[in-house]
Amino acid sequence: MTLKDIAFLNLRRRKAKSAFLLAGLLIGVTTVVALMSLVGAMTNDINDKLERFGANILVVPKTENLSLTYGGLSLGGVSFEMEEINQSDLIKVGSIRNAANVAAMGPVVLGIIEVSDSKVLMAGVDFTASKILKPWWRTNGRQPKVDEVLLGSEAANKLGLGIGESLFSNGRVLKVSGINESTGSQDDQLVFAQLATAQTMLGKEGKVSMVEIAALCKDCPIEEMVRQISGAIPGAKVMGIQQVVKSRMETLSHFQKLSFGVSAVVILVGSLVVLVTMMGSVRERTREIGIFRAIGYRRGHIVRIVLLEAGIISALAGILGYLTGTGATKLFIPLFTDSAHVQVPFDPVMAGAALVLSILLGLLASIYPALLAANMDPNEALRSL
Amino acid sequence: MSYIIAEDLVKHYGAGDVTVPAVRSISFEVQEGEFVAIMGESGSGKSTLLSMMGALNTPTSGTLITDDIDIYTLTQNQRADFRREFLGFIFQSFQLVTYLTLAENVMLPLVTVNARKREKQEMAHEALARVGLEGLEKRLPNQISGGEQERVAIARAIVNEPPILLADEPTGNLDSKTSADVMGFLYKLNAEGMTIVMVTHSYEAARNARRILQISDGLLTDEEIIHHDAPSAESSDASPAVDNA
8 A cells, every 4th residue: 555545545435525626626627728728719710710801911012102992901002003023022922931821822913904995904813812812702603714704793794794705805805704793892893814814914924913811820920921021022012901910819818818817716716625625634634644643654745645635636627627628618619609610629738738737726725734734743643532 | 771761751731831731750661572551540641651652742851762762852754764663553442544444554554664565465464364353354444343443453553563562542442351352462462572551541451561650640650560470372362360569
């Protein structure tokens, strides 16, 4: 038999007390895990939504007096007469430190074409990137191939064109492969073609007018990425959509602060439960501790018995607390978000943190009772006979 | 030289002006292998004296030397080691740990000893067998009689084979038949060489010792030598025949 066996046997025999101690710690750890995983799940959800929102970094040529409103957000400017960005420079974006955080990069070349005596704005885009950058697009028909175009809803109306019909411009015949449903944005007025097609038609081979980048994901330091891209393409002006980022950060920050506050209170209450329960347990076992001391147990042995008991219960509470905490998050996450597919995956870091937190909490709250037990006068056991 | 030397032991409880003298001034010696009974009325100071002998209760003044070790010059940890190495305790009311089986209770003094688990288990089983409780190892204290609990307490006290056994009213809660059995066992242990110091109210129990120290009001008032006839092989577990000196 060892000190560990004594601790185990005591916990096993005093089931009610052990259960109370476990419950005190379990509630604390569960609450902390639930709040933290809720924050994590909401962060992922918001990031997911923001990613679906589209681009959040714009790269435009450096200019002095241009401005453009984009989606109601102030984004800087684009001029059709200004210098363009060299498409070959965009490769450098792939070499920035946070390149892995770039979800999609969509170069856009803009220019005016004439269609049936009307001037129309043509945008050459990368349609593969557009799926991520313009997730709100609903296209009737299909995306254009070479010598094909996709029309914004308003452009289709004004030009009086439907799917399968053709338009003539700059001496080329372009077939309408699809028409976007109304988006309520400037995209409705544009004629979209493949980047290479548009570059050729506009006489801007190897040039792009702007680049849209989607870099919204967890841990994306947007400001830092803006700085890195600026360094990579010195001839371009790089802007983050600050409003979106700040809004996201503020929302999460408020919730996180609330979570930390609630966690701190719960941890404090949990610690007090452990302290009071262990104090009660030690006082209840005065005689037993006196006997241990009388038959040759050192003070350190008594401390180890008490701390072992607290450690065993704390470890159990840590494991169960993580499981019940994540379970509670899965249960209650629908109350905090309208997304049906929010994931609360197994997080080994949080599981480890819950275990460490629980053990630390249990041990710290048990130090005083352990010392109280160790310093108990062994003679009390004999005098009480 | 004597094995245990108590010299002018004084113990006062309380502090300042409000102190209660439990032991006023007691000096005595115990030889190695001796069986000494300490008798006295309630509150006479006999249990305090025993606890001081057990390195559990620091005297207000005086010295206690056991096996040439001045016990109260030792640190707390050294005293704990001393108790583990030199002393076996039999407490009044058995004082078994309720959530441990009989074998586990007996193993308690071995927990802090550096030995293999199997070795400790064998020692516990052997000790239980010595007190006639083989086969009851897995029972809990509340599943056996008072007499059996006293035997478990004795087994726990002797499991690590200490040279000294301190017993505080070992028959205080037992009927006369069971008391006789217990005293017979202590007599046998003493006959095997163990030094025993026993506190008791019972003169019947005290007569099993070789010497009786009478304590009254914290002072040693009388000393009686008991002459025993050697017990026969058949009656080795029973109390011996006694001639008072």
